[in-house]
Amino acid sequence: MIGLTRVETQQSGKYSLLLAILLAASVGLLVVILSPLYAAALAVTLALAYFAIRRPHWVVFALLLTKASLDNLSQTVTFFEDTAWSVNVNGLLNVAIVLLAVVVVVGRYVSIRKLPATRPYLVLLAIGLLGLIVSSYRTDTIREWFRLASPLAIYTLVAGVARRRPGIGWLITLIALSAVVPFAVGLYQAVSGTGSQVTAGFNRAYSTFWFPAGFAFYLLIVLMLAIPQLKVSQRFWRQVVFAGLIGLCELLLLLTYVRAAWAGMLLAVGLFGLFYSRKLLFIGIIGVLIVVLTVPAVTQRFADLRTPDTFSSGGGTVGPASALGASNSFQWRLALWGDTLSFAVAHPWVGNGLGSFANLAALTRVGLKIAAHNDYLRILVEMGVMGLLVFLWLHLSVLRGAWRVYRQRRPAWQSAFALAFIGLYLAILLVSFTDNVLSYHTVGWYVWAYAAVVHQL
Numbered sequence: 001m002i003g004l005t006r007v008e009t010q011q012s013g014k015y016s017l018l019l020a021i022l023l024a025a026s027v028g029l030l031v032v033i034l035s036p037l038y039a040a041a042l043a044v045t046l047a048l049a050y051f052a053i054r055r056p057h058w059v060v061f062a063l064l065l066t067k068a069s070l071d072n073l074s075q076t077v078t079f080f081e082d083t084a085w086s087v088n089v090n091g092l093l094n095v096a097i098v099l100l101a102v103v104v105v106v107g108r109y110v111s112i113r114k115l116p117a118t119r120p121y122l123v124l125l126a127i128g129l130l131g132l133i134v135s136s137y138r139t140d141t142i143r144e145w146f147r148l149a150s151p152l153a154i155y156t157l158v159a160g161v162a163r164r165r166p167g168i169g170w171l172i173t174l175i176a177l178s179a180v181v182p183f184a185v186g187l188y189q190a191v192s193g194t195g196s197q198v199t200a201g202f203n204r205a206y207s208t209f210w211f212p213a214g215f216a217f218y219l220l221i222v223l224m225l226a227i228p229q230l231k232v233s234q235r236f237w238r239q240v241v242f243a244g245l246i247g248l249c250e251l252l253l254l255l256t257y258v259r260a261a262w263a264g265m266l267l268a269v270g271l272f273g274l275f276y277s278r279k280l281l282f283i284g285i286i287g288v289l290i291v292v293l294t295v296p297a298v299t300q301r302f303a304d305l306r307t308p309d310t311f312s313s314g315g316g317t318v319g320p321a322s323a324l325g326a327s328n329s330f331q332w333r334l335a336l337w338g339d340t341l342s343f344a345v346a347h348p349w350v351g352n353g354l355g356s357f358a359n360l361a362a363l364t365r366v367g368l369k370i371a372a373h374n375d376y377l378r379i380l381v382e383m384g385v386m387g388l389l390v391f392l393w394l395h396l397s398v399l400r401g402a403w404r405v406y407r408q409r410r411p412a413w414q415s416a417f418a419l420a421f422i423g424l425y426l427a428i429l430l431v432s433f434t435d436n437v438l439s440y441h442t443v444g445w446y447v448w449a450y451a452a453v454v455h456q457l
Helices: 003-034 036-054 056-066 070-075 087-104 119-134 138-164 169-178 178-194 212-232 238-258 259-276 278-294 296-301 329-344 357-361 375-409 413-431 440-457
Strands: none
Touching: 036 070, 056 169, 056 440, 070 138, 070 278, 070 440, 119 138, 119 178, 138 169, 138 440, 169 178, 169 212, 169 440, 178 238, 212 238, 212 413, 212 440, 238 259, 259 278, 259 329, 259 357, 259 413, 278 296, 278 357, 329 357, 329 375, 357 375, 375 413, 375 440, 413 440
16 A cells, blocks of 8 residues: 555656646746736736735735836726726736635635625625626626626735734734835926926825825825834834834825825724823824914815805816816816716616716817715715715725724724724725725725724734
8 A cells, every 4th residue: 555655646646747848838828828927927927926825914015015016007007908908007906806805715724704895895796797787897796706806805814814913913914014016106206306297396206006095095004003002012113113114104295295195094093082082183283283374285286166156066168177167176076076977876776887987078078087075975976876885884884894893892902993993984984085096096995904904903
């Protein structure tokens, strides 16, 4: 028996070696045939596939560690250009991460039944699939469905990691390290004047992100992970490190000149201070007053909203601001929302299909493809009343799950992070009224990673 076992083992080893040689030869041939971009993509895909099977948590760590640094790049590198299926790196990541989540759930690496957000999120995705029936833009619908599904995949995968690694320290470490490159690039842009000039008179830091708003909301996530450390950390040097991180976050958040993110920060930090640290609340109020009184750019950023016709919905002929005859960004939003609401009325129950809003906006006075700048209106137009109700159910489930942790764990360290997350999530819900938070790929991944860890606490 022993002799037979050895022979079988040797034969198995020969077959494995032969398979490895054939695989290497096939990959080598493809590398010769493909362009450098596609060859590199193939190599990365094979590496991710290997680790996804053998060490799925390594893939999660790698994505959280690098996602913020590669946000802009992953949106500019495109495959299958000039075809109906043109897709950037983010699009490919969406498909890959959803497939990985399916594999780990089927393989029972993680149970999703006890996660508060799973059920409403799956119902929302099911309604999104119904959009394929009514959508006139099916390719866009498929792309947007995977974009919408990818945060749930991250939520599922991170929950699996959090179950095996109790606590939140590993997530804080990963996201703090992920901020090194974005912070350095953002500071360089601010000092050198090479930031975004999209708003006349302002040099807005956007760092490694596609747009200043994406960077600003990412900073808000880092901030609300760092602030609880001031209360729960027992080591002085850690408190100093996180105090420095908080200071950098606030400085860079100021330099993005994103008004919605400023409002979100006031809500999130104010809520944490009110329930958990009155000293922090007092320091925050003093800090805001000092900034408003000593930094003229802050008041200048709000100057255009103080025009008499800010709440007018009048329009013009070419866009968005000039196209709709608007004197400021809020006015053209009102005009756009008024024009596109008719599409929701035309298809009230399941909407016009995911990814349809920008295409429909081109049929209105604005005359070009443009995002909704209001996630609730976007869901209403694209997924109808049913989709909007489930969307609100999803948000309520996320908040209830975090609130349960806060109440049951109070006054332990878990309650501090649960409360910080609640403040962050409410801030995201607030800014979603005037921005496209659903479209900020990297922001969505980090928010849902935070949600997964808090819910597992």
